[in-house]
Amino acid sequence: MSNILEFKNVSVTRGNRQILKDISWHVKAKENWAILGLNGAGKTTLLKMIHGDLWPTTGSLEVLGGLFGQTNIPKLQTKIGWVSTALQDALHPGDIVDQIVLSGKFASIGVYQEYSDQDLEQARNILKNLGGEKLLSKSYAVLSQGERQLILIARALMAKPELLILDEPCNGLDLFAREELLKRIQKIAKSPDSPALLLVSHYTEEILPVFDHLLLLRSGEIVNFGQTKNLLSEKSLSDFYQKPIIVQKIDETRVSVYPKS
Numbered sequence: 001m002s003n004i005l006e007f008k009n010v011s012v013t014r015g016n017r018q019i020l021k022d023i024s025w026h027v028k029a030k031e032n033w034a035i036l037g038l039n040g041a042g043k044t045t046l047l048k049m050i051h052g053d054l055w056p057t058t059g060s061l062e063v064l065g066g067l068f069g070q071t072n073i074p075k076l077q078t079k080i081g082w083v084s085t086a087l088q089d090a091l092h093p094g095d096i097v098d099q100i101v102l103s104g105k106f107a108s109i110g111v112y113q114e115y116s117d118q119d120l121e122q123a124r125n126i127l128k129n130l131g132g133e134k135l136l137s138k139s140y141a142v143l144s145q146g147e148r149q150l151i152l153i154a155r156a157l158m159a160k161p162e163l164l165i166l167d168e169p170c171n172g173l174d175l176f177a178r179e180e181l182l183k184r185i186q187k188i189a190k191s192p193d194s195p196a197l198l199l200v201s202h203y204t205e206e207i208l209p210v211f212d213h214l215l216l217l218r219s220g221e222i223v224n225f226g227q228t229k230n231l232l233s234e235k236s237l238s239d240f241y242q243k244p245i246i247v248q249k250i251d252e253t254r255v256s257v258y259p260k261s
């Protein structure tokens, strides 16, 4: 099987500014990656490129075996799920949860296409498997932020993606809602038919053990990548942030990090 992602010397330039610089990185099947980077590091630009919304200015990029320039981008996009709070704003608040999950099958906002009872059943089952049974039949407008994120994940899974991008999925969640959502994400990752997961976050606490690989992005450049357990150290993170960092263990695998005062 080909790699999930294959970046070879990819750069993106806007005006006279290089937003991404000489990115060479690959993601193999069965790997789940987290990406850390300060504001403006180029994470969103990287994700947009993976989703085919933006093309490399130079270099070559292969996503799910499709080489940019040769592959059909709309078809590729059907294989990629993208969960972000930005998508929440695009949804119709009055829509019923079941329909929102179902709309993932058609990658549409709202359901205008014909669908079968089986499709609807599948949408409901996905949400149930994620622990969202009590949300069925509710209006999206009444849901909490954490519940909304869960619906977006269920919606993304409806299209059976091969790659699921989680773009700051815990944004705006309280402490407990965040743990709840992380548990669901962990469950997805552990299921045998899980898509490859790509998580963007500002917080190391959100990097669950299933995110076995980590990419450190600074000012459009890769500073380091590799196994998460090797990179979440004070030395590696202080080098990355270019400031002294304290790493505090939460448990065997998760850590919190703070700037040393």
Ligand SMILES: Nc1ncnc2c1ncn2[C@@H]1O[C@H](COP(=O)(O)OP(=O)(O)OP(=O)(O)O)[C@@H](O)[C@H]1O
Binding pocket: 014, 017, 019, 037, 038, 039, 040, 041, 042, 043, 044, 045, 046
């Ligand atoms: N179309 C564009 N034209 C010019 N500059 C751009 C364009 N798109 C992004 N940038 C700049 O590129 C840099 C990287 O932006 P990007 O949104 O990818 O960062 P990010 O890591 O996602 O940041 P954040 O964590 O704040 O969301 C920023 O400085 C941004 O202003």
